[in-house]
Amino acid sequence: MSVFEGFKFRKVSSVVHNLDPRVKFFFVLVLFVMAVLFTNFLALLVLFLVPLPFVFVAKVNRQWLRSLRGAALLAIFIFATNFIFGYFYPTSLSGITQPVDTLFEYVVLLERSVAMTLRFVVLISSFSVFFLTTSPDHLGLALQQSHVPYEFCFAFTTAVRFVPVLADEAQTIMDAQKARGLELERGNLFKRVRNYIPILIPLIVNAIRRSLELAESMESRAWGASKKRTNLYELKLKRADYVLVVISVLMLICAVYVWLFVPVPSLTTLLSL
Amino acid sequence: MAVIKTNDLTYTYPGATKPSIEKVSLTINKGDFVILTGPSGCGKTTLCRCFNGLVPHFYNGKLEGTLTVAGLDVAEHQIYELARHVGLVFQNPENQLFALSVEKDVAFGLENFAMPREEMRKRVEWALKMAGISELAERPPHELSGGQQQRVAIASVLAMQPDIMILDEPTSFLDPLGAEKIFEVINDLNKKLGITTILVEHRLDLAAKYANHVIVMDNGKVALTGSPREIFSSEEARLIGVGIPKATKLYQHLKKNGVELKSVPVTTEEAANLLREVLKNA
Ligand SMILES: Nc1ncnc2c1ncn2[C@@H]1O[C@H](COP(=O)(O)OP(=O)(O)OP(=O)(O)O)[C@@H](O)[C@H]1O
Ligand SMILES: [Mg+2]
Numbered sequence: 419m420s421v422f423e424g425f426k427f428r429k430v431s432s433v434v435h436n437l438d439p440r441v442k443f444f445f446v447l448v449l450f451v452m453a454v455l456f457t458n459f460l461a462l463l464v465l466f467l468v469p470l471p472f473v474f475v476a477k478v479n480r481q482w483l484r485s486l487r488g489a490a491l492l493a494i495f496i497f498a499t500n501f502i503f504g505y506f507y508p509t510s511l512s513g514i515t516q517p518v519d520t521l522f523e524y525v526v527l528l529e530r531s532v533a534m535t536l537r538f539v540v541l542i543s544s545f546s547v548f549f550l551t552t553s554p555d556h557l558g559l560a561l562q563q564s565h566v567p568y569e570f571c572f573a574f575t576t577a578v579r580f581v582p583v584l585a586d587e588a589q590t591i592m593d594a595q596k597a598r599g600l601e602l603e604r605g606n607l608f609k610r611v612r613n614y615i616p617i618l619i620p621l622i623v624n625a626i627r628r629s630l631e632l633a634e635s636m637e638s639r640a641w642g643a644s645k646k647r648t649n650l651y652e653l654k655l656k657r658a659d660y661v662l663v664v665i666s667v668l669m670l671i672c673a674v675y676v677w678l679f680v681p682v683p684s685l686t687t688l689l690s691l
Numbered sequence: 692m693a694v695i696k697t698n699d700l701t702y703t704y705p706g707a708t709k710p711s712i713e714k715v716s717l718t719i720n721k722g723d724f725v726i727l728t729g730p731s732g733c734g735k736t737t738l739c740r741c742f743n744g745l746v747p748h749f750y751n752g753k754l755e756g757t758l759t760v761a762g763l764d765v766a767e768h769q770i771y772e773l774a775r776h777v778g779l780v781f782q783n784p785e786n787q788l789f790a791l792s793v794e795k796d797v798a799f800g801l802e803n804f805a806m807p808r809e810e811m812r813k814r815v816e817w818a819l820k821m822a823g824i825s826e827l828a829e830r831p832p833h834e835l836s837g838g839q840q841q842r843v844a845i846a847s848v849l850a851m852q853p854d855i856m857i858l859d860e861p862t863s864f865l866d867p868l869g870a871e872k873i874f875e876v877i878n879d880l881n882k883k884l885g886i887t888t889i890l891v892e893h894r895l896d897l898a899a900k901y902a903n904h905v906i907v908m909d910n911g912k913v914a915l916t917g918s919p920r921e922i923f924s925s926e927e928a929r930l931i932g933v934g935i936p937k938a939t940k941l942y943q944h945l946k947k948n949g950v951e952l953k954s955v956p957v958t959t960e961e962a963a964n965l966l967r968e969v970l971k972n973a
């Protein structure tokens with residue numbers, strides 16, 4: 419069930435949670451662009467540090483760590499590919515020439531591979547900060563106010579609301595079928611997959627019945643009564659949101675300036691001075 | 692004044708061979724508290740669906756006869772038009788709440804009506820207060836108890852200020868105490884706001900005392916209709932298997948054994964008072 423735990427959004431309130439999701443998304447996009455601009459270890463390290471205050475202010479450090487841990491395998495893979503490719507196809511740009519033999523060249527290669535991995539970690543980290551601190555309700559609202567069709571936003575929030583319900587139901591069905599003697603962990607891979615059929619069928623049938631009842635209830639509450647619905651909630655930009663917009667824009671300007679005019683030294687050259 | 696009037700209403704679900712309700716002719720007056728009861732599968736839910744237009748607009752199928760609700764011919768008006776006049780609360784509270792907060796759920800119908808935000812806020816607060824759940828406004832509905840969820844469902848219908856409120860076995864997922872609380876909320880709305888109420892219910896022991904009109908269905912037809920006392924003391928109701936309140940049953944037993952109470956009791960208190968009188972005279 420731990421897979422579904424992540425979907426259960428608890429209503430938490432913090433400065434970061436209360437930020438406008440659109441602004442938060444803009445901030446994440448800026449981080450994204452910056453991470454793509456730079457291939458330098460030191461620059462990426464700075465980018466990695468930027469969202470950390472958000473993590474701690476929102477008190478989502480545990481969940482944040484968990485999402486990073488989830489990405490660890492992929493990070494290792496990225497590191498390995500970069501290292502191996504760098505070894506066999508060194509480019510003159512990075513200051514190493516074939517064959518890679520001196521200690522210096524190895525260190526440069528290592529730094530570069532770490533930087534590429536860090537770029538990936540920055541992306542994962544900033545996106546997870548966004549999703550960990552944005553309630554599905556807010557997200558749906560943001561979609562709606564960005565002129566995404568209401569049907570889509572509704573489907574999104576409803577899906578989020580029913581995921582834990584369906585997860586519970588799956589567990590109940592599994593227990594019930596096990597009590598009747600169904601053995602899930604038996605046989606080869608093919609058989610194991612087939613074992614899940616007696617669980618999937620009632621789950622799907624129930625889901626369909628549920629959606630029909632849901633549709634009935636929506637219809638009874640005047641779904642489709644007017645072309646343009648109103649909304650109980652409204653996203654309004656507050657002072658903190660403007661501050662974050664300004665910060666994001668400044669960051670972007672700085673990043674582009676540095677990228678164009680300031681050569682960021684690599685750690686290796688810095689240390690060998 | 693009749694607020695619901697049906698004449699020879701017959702409806703067959705698409706693909707079904709025989710009609711689920713047959714030649715139903717009924718009149719329900721403004722401000723009535725109606726209990727609709729009868730054995731499982733007799734067509735109570737289907738009749739409720741007719742009253743707010745789910746039948747025939749959502750279910751299709753064949754609807755014959757006439758049906759007027761709040762002055763509107765159901766066959767001619769869309770479900771969302773009828774929704775301004777008729778609210779329907781379903782059996783399973785879980786599947787009729789779909790928002791991520793209670794207030795958002797209660798606002799759903801009003802949003803559909805494109806009500807301005809300020810007015811909507813007031814209306815939502817009012818509905819929550821009437822249902823006695825103001826303090827739950829910001830909670831996620833799926834984390835509430837069944838009884839609380841059902842009250843949210845009632846509030847979400849009430850917010851649209853309907854003339855008629857239909858509740859299809861709203862308490863079948865609840866314990867007796869939770870059920871009683873729901874009945875009290877419903878009764879309040881009926882007596883204070885004058886909302887015509889139709890309650891589908893099996894557990895008449897708890898609900899009977901609020902009603903002034905009982906309709907018993909059997910096999911798709913209206914078998915009995917009248918005042919609670921008349922219906923509960925009738926032989927037909929017993930034969931159909933209506934869950935007659937215990938107080939009324941006691942009356943029947945006593946009568947069979949030669950003790951006649953002055954009137955037909957529906958609640959335990961009434962029965963107690965009548966018995967006391969008989970004992971005093973003895
Ligand atoms: N969606 C449907 N499609 C086809 N037939 C249906 C449908 N819903 C109900 N029926 C049939 O219509 C008849 C009346 O059902 P209905 O649900 O109205 O009974 P009910 O009195 O509400 O029963 P219960 O007390 O169990 O809720 C039943 O024979 C049922 O099989
Ligand atoms: Mg029913």
